Amino acid sequence: MATAQFNTKDRILNAAETLFATHGFMATSLREVTSKAQVNIAAVNYHFGSKENLINEVFRRRMDDMSANRLARLEQALAQGKNNLEGILDAFISPALALAGSTGTAFIRILARAYVEENVGLREYVSKRYGHVLREFAHALSECLPELSKQELYWRLDFVAGALTYAMADFGLIRRPPGRSEQAHRQEASRHLIAFAIAGLRAP
Structure with missing residues:
Protein backbone atom coordinates (compact mmCIF):
# COMPACT_ATOMS: atom_id res chain seq x y z
CA MET A 1 0.00 0.00 0.00
CA SER A 50 -4.17 22.31 -2.88
CA LYS A 51 -2.51 23.44 -6.08
CA GLU A 52 -0.30 25.82 -4.10
CA ASN A 53 0.98 22.96 -1.96
CA LEU A 54 1.59 20.91 -5.10
CA ILE A 55 3.71 23.71 -6.59
CA ASN A 56 5.67 23.96 -3.35
CA GLU A 57 6.25 20.22 -3.26
CA VAL A 58 7.59 20.22 -6.83
CA PHE A 59 10.25 22.64 -5.60
CA ARG A 60 10.88 20.88 -2.31
CA ARG A 61 11.66 17.46 -3.74
CA ARG A 62 14.40 18.91 -5.97
CA MET A 63 15.77 21.69 -3.78
CA ASP A 64 15.98 19.96 -0.40
CA ASP A 65 18.77 17.65 -1.52
CA MET A 66 20.56 20.41 -3.41
CA SER A 67 20.44 22.71 -0.39
CA ALA A 68 21.72 20.00 1.94
CA ASN A 69 24.52 19.24 -0.51
CA ARG A 70 25.42 22.91 -0.73
CA LEU A 71 25.63 23.33 3.03
CA ALA A 72 27.66 20.15 3.50
CA ARG A 73 30.15 21.28 0.87
CA LEU A 74 30.25 24.77 2.37
CA GLU A 75 31.19 23.27 5.71
CA GLN A 76 33.99 21.31 4.04
CA ALA A 77 35.22 24.44 2.26
CA LEU A 78 35.28 26.49 5.46
CA ALA A 79 37.16 23.73 7.24
CA GLN A 80 40.01 24.43 4.80
CA GLY A 81 40.06 28.12 5.78
CA LYS A 82 37.62 31.01 5.95
CA ASN A 83 39.24 32.72 2.95
CA ASN A 84 38.62 29.77 0.65
CA LEU A 85 36.64 31.80 -1.90
CA GLU A 86 36.97 29.21 -4.67
CA GLY A 87 35.79 26.42 -2.36
CA ILE A 88 32.80 28.45 -1.17
CA LEU A 89 31.74 29.20 -4.73
CA ASP A 90 32.22 25.59 -5.75
CA ALA A 91 29.92 24.57 -2.88
CA PHE A 92 27.29 27.00 -4.20
CA ILE A 93 27.62 26.30 -7.91
CA SER A 94 28.47 22.62 -8.40
CA PRO A 95 25.43 21.10 -6.61
CA ALA A 96 23.12 23.28 -8.68
CA LEU A 97 24.73 22.23 -11.96
CA ALA A 98 24.59 18.60 -10.82
CA LEU A 99 20.86 19.02 -10.17
CA ALA A 100 20.40 20.43 -13.66
CA GLY A 101 22.19 17.44 -15.11
CA SER A 102 20.15 14.91 -13.13
CA THR A 103 16.67 16.37 -13.69
CA GLY A 104 16.93 17.48 -17.29
CA THR A 105 15.42 20.75 -18.42
CA ALA A 106 11.91 20.62 -16.89
CA PHE A 107 12.79 21.76 -13.39
CA ILE A 108 15.22 24.34 -14.72
CA ARG A 109 12.43 25.88 -16.79
CA ILE A 110 10.31 25.92 -13.65
CA LEU A 111 13.07 27.83 -11.85
CA ALA A 112 13.07 30.38 -14.67
CA ARG A 113 9.30 30.71 -14.45
CA ALA A 114 9.54 31.27 -10.72
CA TYR A 115 11.64 34.36 -11.48
CA VAL A 116 9.19 35.87 -13.96
CA GLU A 117 5.73 34.81 -12.78
CA GLU A 118 4.06 36.80 -10.02
CA ASN A 119 3.54 33.89 -7.63
CA VAL A 120 3.81 35.53 -4.22
CA GLY A 121 3.05 32.33 -2.33
CA LEU A 122 5.84 30.42 -4.07
CA ARG A 123 8.36 33.19 -3.51
CA GLU A 124 7.48 33.32 0.18
CA TYR A 125 7.75 29.54 0.45
CA VAL A 126 11.16 29.42 -1.25
CA SER A 127 12.43 32.35 0.81
CA LYS A 128 11.23 30.82 4.07
CA ARG A 129 12.49 27.31 3.36
CA TYR A 130 15.78 28.09 1.59
CA GLY A 131 16.64 31.66 2.53
CA HIS A 132 18.95 30.43 5.29
CA VAL A 133 21.12 28.70 2.67
CA LEU A 134 21.78 31.96 0.84
CA ARG A 135 22.47 33.71 4.14
CA GLU A 136 25.04 31.07 5.08
CA PHE A 137 26.87 31.63 1.81
CA ALA A 138 26.60 35.40 2.09
CA HIS A 139 28.17 35.24 5.55
CA ALA A 140 30.98 32.99 4.32
CA LEU A 141 31.64 35.30 1.37
CA SER A 142 31.65 38.37 3.60
CA GLU A 143 34.50 36.80 5.57
CA CYS A 144 36.48 36.51 2.33
CA LEU A 145 35.50 39.96 1.07
CA PRO A 146 35.40 42.29 4.07
CA GLU A 147 35.88 45.33 1.81
CA LEU A 148 32.38 44.87 0.37
CA SER A 149 29.37 46.38 2.10
CA LYS A 150 26.45 44.05 2.78
CA GLN A 151 24.43 45.70 0.03
CA GLU A 152 27.25 45.43 -2.51
CA LEU A 153 27.87 41.79 -1.58
CA TYR A 154 24.20 40.91 -2.10
CA TRP A 155 24.17 42.69 -5.46
CA ARG A 156 27.13 40.63 -6.62
CA LEU A 157 25.82 37.38 -5.16
CA ASP A 158 22.51 38.01 -6.92
CA PHE A 159 24.35 38.33 -10.24
CA VAL A 160 26.29 35.13 -9.54
CA ALA A 161 22.99 33.34 -8.86
CA GLY A 162 21.57 34.71 -12.12
CA ALA A 163 24.57 33.50 -14.10
CA LEU A 164 24.23 30.12 -12.41
CA THR A 165 20.57 29.84 -13.37
CA TYR A 166 21.52 30.66 -16.97
CA ALA A 167 24.23 28.00 -16.92
CA MET A 168 21.82 25.46 -15.42
CA ALA A 169 19.39 26.08 -18.27
CA ASP A 170 22.18 25.50 -20.80
CA PHE A 171 21.02 28.46 -22.91
CA GLY A 172 24.53 29.68 -23.69
CA LEU A 173 26.68 29.60 -26.78
CA ILE A 174 28.80 26.72 -25.47
CA ARG A 175 27.30 23.35 -26.29
CA ARG A 176 28.48 19.97 -25.07
CA PRO A 177 30.85 18.68 -27.75
CA PRO A 178 30.41 15.19 -29.17
CA GLY A 179 32.15 12.56 -27.09
CA ARG A 180 32.12 14.55 -23.85
CA SER A 181 29.91 13.21 -21.08
CA GLU A 182 27.22 15.34 -19.47
CA GLN A 183 29.10 15.16 -16.17
CA ALA A 184 32.35 16.36 -17.74
CA HIS A 185 30.50 19.20 -19.48
CA ARG A 186 28.91 20.31 -16.19
CA GLN A 187 32.29 20.21 -14.46
CA GLU A 188 33.76 22.38 -17.20
CA ALA A 189 30.87 24.82 -16.88
CA SER A 190 31.38 24.91 -13.12
CA ARG A 191 35.11 25.68 -13.49
CA HIS A 192 34.47 28.60 -15.84
CA LEU A 193 31.60 29.98 -13.78
CA ILE A 194 33.62 29.85 -10.56
CA ALA A 195 36.47 31.77 -12.21
CA PHE A 196 33.98 34.32 -13.55
CA ALA A 197 32.34 34.69 -10.14
CA ILE A 198 35.65 35.16 -8.35
CA ALA A 199 36.58 37.98 -10.73
CA GLY A 200 33.19 39.65 -10.25
CA LEU A 201 33.21 39.35 -6.48
CA ARG A 202 36.75 40.67 -6.17
CA ALA A 203 36.32 43.55 -8.60
CA PRO A 204 36.95 47.04 -7.14
Whole structure:
Protein backbone atom coordinates (compact mmCIF):
# COMPACT_ATOMS: atom_id res chain seq x y z
CA MET A 1 0.00 0.00 0.00
CA ALA A 2 2.78 2.42 0.89
CA THR A 3 4.52 1.71 -2.42
CA ALA A 4 1.33 2.38 -4.36
CA GLN A 5 0.83 5.69 -2.53
CA PHE A 6 4.43 6.69 -3.27
CA ASN A 7 4.04 5.86 -6.93
CA THR A 8 0.83 7.87 -7.16
CA LYS A 9 2.43 10.88 -5.48
CA ASP A 10 5.50 10.60 -7.69
CA ARG A 11 3.38 10.40 -10.84
CA ILE A 12 1.52 13.54 -9.82
CA LEU A 13 4.77 15.40 -9.12
CA ASN A 14 6.31 14.30 -12.42
CA ALA A 15 3.22 15.36 -14.35
CA ALA A 16 3.02 18.69 -12.53
CA GLU A 17 6.71 19.39 -13.10
CA THR A 18 6.37 18.80 -16.84
CA LEU A 19 3.20 20.86 -17.19
CA PHE A 20 4.41 23.74 -15.02
CA ALA A 21 7.60 23.88 -17.08
CA THR A 22 5.68 23.95 -20.35
CA HIS A 23 2.68 26.15 -19.52
CA GLY A 24 3.52 27.91 -16.28
CA PHE A 25 1.89 27.73 -12.87
CA MET A 26 -1.20 29.83 -13.53
CA ALA A 27 -2.02 28.30 -16.90
CA THR A 28 -1.82 24.70 -15.68
CA SER A 29 -4.99 23.33 -14.11
CA LEU A 30 -5.21 20.49 -11.62
CA ARG A 31 -7.41 18.66 -14.11
CA GLU A 32 -4.55 18.71 -16.62
CA VAL A 33 -2.19 17.36 -13.96
CA THR A 34 -4.54 14.54 -13.00
CA SER A 35 -5.09 13.65 -16.64
CA LYS A 36 -1.37 13.43 -17.37
CA ALA A 37 -0.67 11.52 -14.14
CA GLN A 38 -3.68 9.24 -14.76
CA VAL A 39 -5.11 9.80 -11.30
CA ASN A 40 -8.30 11.43 -10.01
CA ILE A 41 -8.58 14.79 -8.30
CA ALA A 42 -9.06 13.08 -4.94
CA ALA A 43 -5.49 11.76 -5.15
CA VAL A 44 -4.14 15.29 -5.56
CA ASN A 45 -6.22 16.52 -2.64
CA TYR A 46 -5.10 13.57 -0.51
CA HIS A 47 -1.38 14.01 -1.14
CA PHE A 48 -1.14 17.79 -1.46
CA GLY A 49 -4.38 19.45 -0.38
CA SER A 50 -4.17 22.31 -2.88
CA LYS A 51 -2.51 23.44 -6.08
CA GLU A 52 -0.30 25.82 -4.10
CA ASN A 53 0.98 22.96 -1.96
CA LEU A 54 1.59 20.91 -5.10
CA ILE A 55 3.71 23.71 -6.59
CA ASN A 56 5.67 23.96 -3.35
CA GLU A 57 6.25 20.22 -3.26
CA VAL A 58 7.59 20.22 -6.83
CA PHE A 59 10.25 22.64 -5.60
CA ARG A 60 10.88 20.88 -2.31
CA ARG A 61 11.66 17.46 -3.74
CA ARG A 62 14.40 18.91 -5.97
CA MET A 63 15.77 21.69 -3.78
CA ASP A 64 15.98 19.96 -0.40
CA ASP A 65 18.77 17.65 -1.52
CA MET A 66 20.56 20.41 -3.41
CA SER A 67 20.44 22.71 -0.39
CA ALA A 68 21.72 20.00 1.94
CA ASN A 69 24.52 19.24 -0.51
CA ARG A 70 25.42 22.91 -0.73
CA LEU A 71 25.63 23.33 3.03
CA ALA A 72 27.66 20.15 3.50
CA ARG A 73 30.15 21.28 0.87
CA LEU A 74 30.25 24.77 2.37
CA GLU A 75 31.19 23.27 5.71
CA GLN A 76 33.99 21.31 4.04
CA ALA A 77 35.22 24.44 2.26
CA LEU A 78 35.28 26.49 5.46
CA ALA A 79 37.16 23.73 7.24
CA GLN A 80 40.01 24.43 4.80
CA GLY A 81 40.06 28.12 5.78
CA LYS A 82 37.62 31.01 5.95
CA ASN A 83 39.24 32.72 2.95
CA ASN A 84 38.62 29.77 0.65
CA LEU A 85 36.64 31.80 -1.90
CA GLU A 86 36.97 29.21 -4.67
CA GLY A 87 35.79 26.42 -2.36
CA ILE A 88 32.80 28.45 -1.17
CA LEU A 89 31.74 29.20 -4.73
CA ASP A 90 32.22 25.59 -5.75
CA ALA A 91 29.92 24.57 -2.88
CA PHE A 92 27.29 27.00 -4.20
CA ILE A 93 27.62 26.30 -7.91
CA SER A 94 28.47 22.62 -8.40
CA PRO A 95 25.43 21.10 -6.61
CA ALA A 96 23.12 23.28 -8.68
CA LEU A 97 24.73 22.23 -11.96
CA ALA A 98 24.59 18.60 -10.82
CA LEU A 99 20.86 19.02 -10.17
CA ALA A 100 20.40 20.43 -13.66
CA GLY A 101 22.19 17.44 -15.11
CA SER A 102 20.15 14.91 -13.13
CA THR A 103 16.67 16.37 -13.69
CA GLY A 104 16.93 17.48 -17.29
CA THR A 105 15.42 20.75 -18.42
CA ALA A 106 11.91 20.62 -16.89
CA PHE A 107 12.79 21.76 -13.39
CA ILE A 108 15.22 24.34 -14.72
CA ARG A 109 12.43 25.88 -16.79
CA ILE A 110 10.31 25.92 -13.65
CA LEU A 111 13.07 27.83 -11.85
CA ALA A 112 13.07 30.38 -14.67
CA ARG A 113 9.30 30.71 -14.45
CA ALA A 114 9.54 31.27 -10.72
CA TYR A 115 11.64 34.36 -11.48
CA VAL A 116 9.19 35.87 -13.96
CA GLU A 117 5.73 34.81 -12.78
CA GLU A 118 4.06 36.80 -10.02
CA ASN A 119 3.54 33.89 -7.63
CA VAL A 120 3.81 35.53 -4.22
CA GLY A 121 3.05 32.33 -2.33
CA LEU A 122 5.84 30.42 -4.07
CA ARG A 123 8.36 33.19 -3.51
CA GLU A 124 7.48 33.32 0.18
CA TYR A 125 7.75 29.54 0.45
CA VAL A 126 11.16 29.42 -1.25
CA SER A 127 12.43 32.35 0.81
CA LYS A 128 11.23 30.82 4.07
CA ARG A 129 12.49 27.31 3.36
CA TYR A 130 15.78 28.09 1.59
CA GLY A 131 16.64 31.66 2.53
CA HIS A 132 18.95 30.43 5.29
CA VAL A 133 21.12 28.70 2.67
CA LEU A 134 21.78 31.96 0.84
CA ARG A 135 22.47 33.71 4.14
CA GLU A 136 25.04 31.07 5.08
CA PHE A 137 26.87 31.63 1.81
CA ALA A 138 26.60 35.40 2.09
CA HIS A 139 28.17 35.24 5.55
CA ALA A 140 30.98 32.99 4.32
CA LEU A 141 31.64 35.30 1.37
CA SER A 142 31.65 38.37 3.60
CA GLU A 143 34.50 36.80 5.57
CA CYS A 144 36.48 36.51 2.33
CA LEU A 145 35.50 39.96 1.07
CA PRO A 146 35.40 42.29 4.07
CA GLU A 147 35.88 45.33 1.81
CA LEU A 148 32.38 44.87 0.37
CA SER A 149 29.37 46.38 2.10
CA LYS A 150 26.45 44.05 2.78
CA GLN A 151 24.43 45.70 0.03
CA GLU A 152 27.25 45.43 -2.51
CA LEU A 153 27.87 41.79 -1.58
CA TYR A 154 24.20 40.91 -2.10
CA TRP A 155 24.17 42.69 -5.46
CA ARG A 156 27.13 40.63 -6.62
CA LEU A 157 25.82 37.38 -5.16
CA ASP A 158 22.51 38.01 -6.92
CA PHE A 159 24.35 38.33 -10.24
CA VAL A 160 26.29 35.13 -9.54
CA ALA A 161 22.99 33.34 -8.86
CA GLY A 162 21.57 34.71 -12.12
CA ALA A 163 24.57 33.50 -14.10
CA LEU A 164 24.23 30.12 -12.41
CA THR A 165 20.57 29.84 -13.37
CA TYR A 166 21.52 30.66 -16.97
CA ALA A 167 24.23 28.00 -16.92
CA MET A 168 21.82 25.46 -15.42
CA ALA A 169 19.39 26.08 -18.27
CA ASP A 170 22.18 25.50 -20.80
CA PHE A 171 21.02 28.46 -22.91
CA GLY A 172 24.53 29.68 -23.69
CA LEU A 173 26.68 29.60 -26.78
CA ILE A 174 28.80 26.72 -25.47
CA ARG A 175 27.30 23.35 -26.29
CA ARG A 176 28.48 19.97 -25.07
CA PRO A 177 30.85 18.68 -27.75
CA PRO A 178 30.41 15.19 -29.17
CA GLY A 179 32.15 12.56 -27.09
CA ARG A 180 32.12 14.55 -23.85
CA SER A 181 29.91 13.21 -21.08
CA GLU A 182 27.22 15.34 -19.47
CA GLN A 183 29.10 15.16 -16.17
CA ALA A 184 32.35 16.36 -17.74
CA HIS A 185 30.50 19.20 -19.48
CA ARG A 186 28.91 20.31 -16.19
CA GLN A 187 32.29 20.21 -14.46
CA GLU A 188 33.76 22.38 -17.20
CA ALA A 189 30.87 24.82 -16.88
CA SER A 190 31.38 24.91 -13.12
CA ARG A 191 35.11 25.68 -13.49
CA HIS A 192 34.47 28.60 -15.84
CA LEU A 193 31.60 29.98 -13.78
CA ILE A 194 33.62 29.85 -10.56
CA ALA A 195 36.47 31.77 -12.21
CA PHE A 196 33.98 34.32 -13.55
CA ALA A 197 32.34 34.69 -10.14
CA ILE A 198 35.65 35.16 -8.35
CA ALA A 199 36.58 37.98 -10.73
CA GLY A 200 33.19 39.65 -10.25
CA LEU A 201 33.21 39.35 -6.48
CA ARG A 202 36.75 40.67 -6.17
CA ALA A 203 36.32 43.55 -8.60
CA PRO A 204 36.95 47.04 -7.14
